[in-house]
Amino acid sequence: MRRSWMVAVATGLLAAAAPVFAQGADPLVAARAAQAAGQAGRAYELLAPLADDRAGDPAFDYALGLAAVDSGRPSEAIVALQRVLAVQPNNGPARAELARAYAAIGDIDTARAEFDTVVGDPSIPDPVRQRFTRLVRDFDRQIAGGADELTGFLDVEGGWDSNINAATDQTSILLPAFAFLGPAALTGPAVERDEPFVQVQGGLSGSTAVGRQTRVFGSVLGNWRDHLRSSFVDQLSGIVTAGVAHTLANRDVLSLAGQAQVFLLDGDGYQSSVGAVGRYTKRLTDGAALSLSAQYYRLNYDNQPLRDADRFAGSVVYTGRTVYAGAGGGREDTRRAGADHFSFTFVNGQVGAEVPVSARLAVQGGAGVEYRDHDGADPLFLAGREDVRLDLSLGLRVVLADHVSVRPRVTYTRNESSLALYDYDRWTAGVGLRFEF
Secondary structure: OHHHHHHHHHHHHHHHHOHHHHHOOOHHHHHHHHHHOOOHHHHHHHHHHHHHHHOOOHHHHHHHHHHHHHOOOHHHHHHHHHHHHHHOOOOHHHHHHHHHHHHHOOOHHHHHHHHHHHHOOOOOOHHHHHHHHHHHHHHHHHHOOOOOEEEEEEEEEEEEEOOOOOOEOOOEEOOHHHHHHOOEEOOHHHEOOOEEEEEEEEEEEEEEEOOOOEEEEEEEEEEEEEEOOOOOOOEEEEEEEEEEEEEOOOOOEEEEEEEEEEEEEOOEEEEEEEEEEEEEEEEOHHHOEEEEEEEEEEEEEOOOHHHOEEEEEEEEEEEOOOEEEEEEEEEEEEOOOOOHHHOEEEEEEEEEEEEEEEOOEEEEEEEEEEEEEEOOOEOOOOEOOEEEEEEEEEEEEEEEEOOEEEEEEEEEEEEEEOOHHHOEEEEEEEEEEEEEO
């Protein structure tokens, strides 16, 4: 058995040193050369057409199995490697690759059992044995549900906001109910105001296994925003989330979480909510995912009880390595009589991307749009209200060190409303320093 390891190593060195010669020799030799050069797909293409004629030859089946597992075909690798072991039950390399193939299809139990056999083979060199031992420990963690996780971030940002109170730029407005008095003057918080700001955001999230496929998770997020010349729209908010996630046999994930939020304005309570979010996440290729979610929140306004409402929403979101896109909609219903104009139906959509320019620089951008159609007629304007809000953002992520980045960005918001009082636009420009762990 020790000799088989020496032969395998010698063959690999020969293949790496003489690829030109190998291409003109036996396809098995050519495939080994391609495999040694990191071209597993090419090796598989050379060997797969020969399987009907050469299956049963342990050398051929081992090369085919190795090429298949390394080129993303673990099911084919399992068949080929099992043929090797049927003839050579003590072939350690073949059993190790078979374990790796089982792991690739998600059969961790079988993979671990095969690796146990390999680790106990006295003919395996110590460096190889140590690598297999590390893999077995990884499998043990997966079987137990995975390791505990704790991550967090802190983001400190400063900048300028053209419209801190999201108000109209008009100085007077005509109210139909009081038209006989002429246009009403708008002053103070009713008119847009620009100011510099400082903002701090941070969060912690963690999870732990309670079973092989089930984890509980939780997070705490906070945000503080201070405007340097006035305080009437200074903001403080916090969100606490706790839930459970279950991974299905096909690696899709079902989760259910409860969530509580609180929002303060100028140091006083403004809004609080409690709710639940259910989500189904479908894993796609290349690290992408498709998520379907349903949400319910009970909203309470401290000083505006007429606005207390129940909010129902649903969404579908695609997330790739560099892009995301989503669409959703829902309904917010007030719970008190005489407040129908605060109820509305909405639909929205968003797209975004983070495109790497270099190892330390990426361009970030996003766009979102939401349409709202309010019920009834507004009591001041004696008309219904419809809003279309557009949000755009563009920025950079510059990596300064591991887990530290600086993020300059600009944002633009345009809310086009059928009622002039709610029609506004807003620009912000800022630079943030972000720490992650």
